[in-house]
Every structure is written in C-alpha cells, then in structure tokens.
Amino acid sequence: MRPRRFVRPLVIVPTYNERENLPKLLDRLLEIPNLRVLVVDDDSPDGTGVIADDFAARGRVSVLHRQGPRGLGRAYLDGIAHALRTDADVICQMDADLSHQPEQLRAMLDAVRHADLVIGSRYIPDGRIVNWPLRRRLLSAGANAYIRLICSIPARDCTSGFRCWRRERLAALPLDKIDSEGYAFLVELLYLAFSAGSVIAEVPITFIERERGKSKLRLSILVESVIVPWRLALSRRVAAHPSPSGSVALHRR
Secondary structure: OOOOOOOOOOOEEEEEEOOOOOOHHHHHOOOOOOOOOEEEEEOOOOOOHHHHHHHHOOOOOOEEEOOOOOOOOHHHHHHHHHHHHOOOOOOEEEOOOOOHHHHHHHHHHHHHHHOOOEEEEEEOOEEEEEOOOOHHHHOOOOHHHHHHHHHHHOOOOOOOEEEEEEEHHHHHHHHOOEEEEEOHHHHHHHHHHOOOOEEEEEEEEEEEEOOOOOOOHHHHHHHHHHHHHHHHHHHHHHHHOOOOOOOOOOOOO
16 A cells, blocks of 8 residues: 655644744745644744734744743644644644754655654754754753653654654544643653554754754753653553552542
8 A cells, every 4th residue: 555645734833932033934844835834822022923924924824822821832732723623634843943944844744654653853863963062962862761761662852842743643642631841741742642552753853953042941841851751651550550440540730
C-alpha cells in the first residue's frame, strides 16, 4: 500500500511578544505550497497579534487571540482544538522565534506519510544546535536523557517543540487530561502519543538560538519539567496495577 499523501497541512505557532520574529517566520512558512498557519497569540502587549491579523487579511493565516491565563500548554491546547475544527489533515507545532527553520518543515511533512508523529530532532545524526552555550547544551541533553529513563520514551528529542501529527492520531489523544506547561507540556503530549502506540519518527533539524526577543524559559518551567516525568511514570504504574475494586481515583491539580 502506498503511503498516504497529505494535502492540507496546518502549523500552529504560539506567540507572546514576537513582533520582531513573526513577519519573517510567516513569510518563509507561506513559501510552502498549501500550508496554512494558525497563530495563537497570548494577548501580546508588543502588538504581535496585530501583525498576525495583517497577515491573516492576505490569506492562509488565521489568528486565535487568547485572553486569560497565559502559557505554552494552554496556547497549544486551544490551538489544537481550533485546528481540529478545520479540514487540516496534518497538524504541526513550531516556535515563533525562528529557532525552528520553516524550510525543514518540508522534510517533516514528507516523513509524516510513514508515521503518526514526526519530531524535528536535534539529537539524531545530522541534527544540530547553533549558538547555545555549553551549559544550555548540557541542560537540554541531560533533560532528554532524564525523560527517556523515567518515562521509557524511545525518542531522542523529547523536548522538541517542532512536530507534525497526523490529524487522526492527535484527535484520538486524551488532550483534556493534560495540565502541564512549558517543556513539560511537550513531554506529556509525547508521552500520551507513545502510550497510545503511535508510530513516532524523528527528522534531523538545525536549531538556531533566537536572535531577537527574550526567552520564555523560567525557573517554574524547569521545576515542572523535573516533576512531570515522575507523575507520568507513576500514572502508568497505577494503570498497570489497579485497585482491587477495579477503579483508581487520580487527583489532578
């Protein structure tokens, strides 16, 4: 059987104060035929949402303006829900700060014909990281090794935010159970896909540290990233060994 050919890809781009980066990103993304972009803006005070609206008026870009609590996880969950209401057959995720190269999305869209989820990976052969200091490299590599060990996820780059999903696989995941933020959100989403038996592939990418704007990495995000893999591993053990009554009550925060 020949692999399915996808013709209606959509990429979700969450934004917060990315007015310097977003126009360049969208110009490059729109060079990919048939690709549509959903910008999910967290009420950026720098006017990022206004810039996104300007692009939307030209076509192939839509904008979801979020109000209320901010955060990467919340933005993605709202964006995914919106994307699943469209006719997109592939739904992708990427950062707005130009650390993910739009041109490499083409290889990922091709690879998703053979997988349920494709990860743009920094940690497989030909994957690269540009302009990161040694301490950041060690932190990222250590975090991925930690996640793989605790959660038994075979992917090399568990914290990559550059991903392409088959629509039906993403729609089948229990997204309403996710309550993580930051990089932990990415780990939890990947864990759900792995636990559901998804076919996961990795494509090498070149990750380039942002040149403009400020990083959103905070201490609270790092702390959550340490805790969440243990929560996921514990939930798996509880599911494997249910209580005698056959039901287990899990209290989520």
